[in-house]
Amino acid sequence: MHDFNFKPKALLFDLNGTMINDMEYHTLAWYSIMTEDLGAALNYEIVKKEMYGKNHEVLERVFGKDKFSPAEIERLSIDKEKRYQECYLPHLALIAGLDDFLERTKAAQIPMAIGSAAIPFNIDFVVDGLNIRHYLGAIVSADDVQISKPDPETFLKAAAALGVAPADCLVFEDAPKGVESALNAGMQCLVLTTTHSLEEFDGYPNILGYITDYNDAKLNLLF
Template identity: 70%
Template sequence: MQVLDFKPKAIIFDLNGTMINDMEYHTKAWHSIITEDLGESNSYESVKKEMYGKNPEVLERIFGRNRFTPEEIISLSDEKEKRYQENYFPHLALIEGLDEFLKRAKNNGVSMAIGSAAILFNIDFVLDGLKIRSYFESIVSADDVEISKPHPESFLKAADALGVNPADCLVFEDAPKGVESAHNAGMKCIVLTTTHDLEEFAEYSNILGFIDNFKNPILTTLL
C-alpha cells in the first residue's frame, strides 16, 4: 500500500466529479442545449473538453465572445442547470466511501471546505440533497470568485476562510484545470479518476496519488 506522509490541517473538495460522479450529466445538459436548442453540430466529446469554469466561460470557449447577450447567457445557464438537476437527481449519491471519509476527517479535527466552480444553486442541491452540509466550514462557489480555475482564487479563499496556510491544505480534484489551480495555490492534490485519463495529469508535480473512490487505502494514512 502506498503511504502518504502528508498530514493536512484542512481538506478542500472540488464538487462535480470529485464528491459526486455527475460530470456526464452536466455535459449532456449543455450538449442537448447546444445541439437541440441552438441547432449546432458540436460533438459530445468537443463539449466535454470545455466542461470547466463558469457557465458564461463555457459558452465563450465554445461560441466565442459576443455570441450571446448577457440576458441570453443567463437564460441558457438557467435552462442548463434545470436539465442537469432533473436528470441527475435520481442518481444523486456521494462517490463510494466519501461518507465515511468525511466522518473520519471531522472526528480527527481536520477542517473541510468546498472550492468549486459550481454555482451555489448546484452546491446547495448536493449538500442538502445528501444532508452533508454540517461537515463543511466554508463554501466557495463560482459566485464568490472573480477568476475561475486554474486561477487559485477558489482554493485560496477556502483556505483563508478556514484559517489554514495553503501549504497545509490538501485538495481533492478530478480535472486537470483543478489540479493546476491547486498547484497555483501551493497545495497538494489527490485526483479522482472519474472524468479524465491519467496522462492528462502528467505535467503536475503536486499530485500525491490517484484514486477511483474514497475507499482507497492510501487515504487511511492521511488522517
Template identity: 65%
Template sequence: MDKKPKAFLFDLNGTMINDMEFHNHAWHSILTKDLGASISFEAVKKEMYGKNQDLLERVFGVGHFSQEQIDQISIEKEHRYQAAYKKHLSLIAGLADFLESAKKSGILMAIGSAAIPFNIDFVLDNLQVRSYFKAVVSAEDVLNSKPDPETFLKGAAILGIPADECVVFEDAPKGVEAAQNAGMKCIALTTMHHADEFSAYNNIIAFIEDYNDPVLKSLF
C-alpha cells in the same frame, strides 16, 4: 506530504458525486439542439471546467450572448442536469465515512467549486452533508475561475489554513492545475478523466477511483 494536512478542499461535481456524464449530456443538448453549435459530445467534455459563462464564451466567443442570455442558458442547463441526475444522486463510494473520519480528526473542510449555488445547494442539502463544510466557495464568489487558484485560495483563507497545509480533491485536469497554482497538493479522482490526462501536473499525491482507497489513510 511532509506533514499531515489541516484542511481538505473538495471540488464538487465529479469529485463528491459522480455526475459529470449528466452535465456533459445537458451541455451537449443545450449547445447543439438549442444553440446550434457544431460540437461533439467528447469536445464538450473537454470544455467542462470553470464557470458556465466561461464555457459559453469558449464555444461561441466573448460577446456572443448578453449577460441576461448567459444567465438564462445557464439556469436552463442546470434544470436539465438536475432533472436527469436527481434519482441517481449519491456520494461517491466511501465519501460519507471519509468525511466523518476527517471531522473526527479535526481536519477542516471546504467546497471549492465552479458550480453555481443552485447546484451546490442541490447536492449538499439533498445528501445532508452541509454540516461538514466550514466554507463553500462557488462560481459567484470568485472573479477568476479554475485553473486560476482563486477558488482554492479563498477557501483556505476562510478556513484560516495555509495553502501548503491543504489537500485538494479534484477530478478535472484544470482543477488540479488550479490546486497547483495555489501551492496545494492534490488527490485526483479518475471519475471522468484517465490518469494520463494529468501528466502535466506535479502536485498529485495519488489517483483514486473512490474514497475506499487505502492510500487515503495516510492523510490522517
C-alpha cells in the same frame, strides 16, 4: 502515492466529479442545449472538453465572446442547470466511501471546505440533498470568485475561510484544470479518476496520487 509524509491541516474538495460522480449529466445538459437549441455542430467529446469554469466562460469558449447578451447567457445557464438537476436527481449520491471518509475526517478535527466552479443553486442541490453541510467549514462557489480555475482564487479563498495556510491544505480534484488551480495556489492534490484519464494529468508535480473512490486504503495515511 508519491509522498505521504505530508499531513494536511485542511481538506478542500471540488464538487462535481470529486464528491459526486455527475459530470456526464452536466455534459449531457450542455450538449443538448448547444446542439439541439443552439444548432452547434459539436460532438459529445468536444463538449466534454469544455466542461470547466463558469457557465458564461463555457459559452464564450464555444461560441465566442460576443455571441450572447448577458440576459441570454443567464437564460441559457438557468436552463442548463434545470436540465442537469432533473436528469441527475434520481442518481444523486456521494462517491463510494465518501460518507465514511467525511465522518472520519471530522472526528480527526481536520476542517473541510468545498471549492467549486458550480453556482450556489447546484451546490445547495447536492449539499442539502445529501445532508453533508454540517461537515463543511466553508463553501466557495462560482459566485465568490472573479476568475475560475485554473486560477487559484477558489482554493485560496477556501483555505482563508478555514484559517489554514495554503501549503497545509490537500485538494481533492477530478480535472486537470482543478489540479492546475491547486498547483497555482501552492497546494498538494489527490486525483479522483472519475472523469479524466491518467495521461491527462501528466506533468503536474503537486499530485500525491490517484484514487477511484474514498474506500482506497491509502487515505488512511492522511490521519
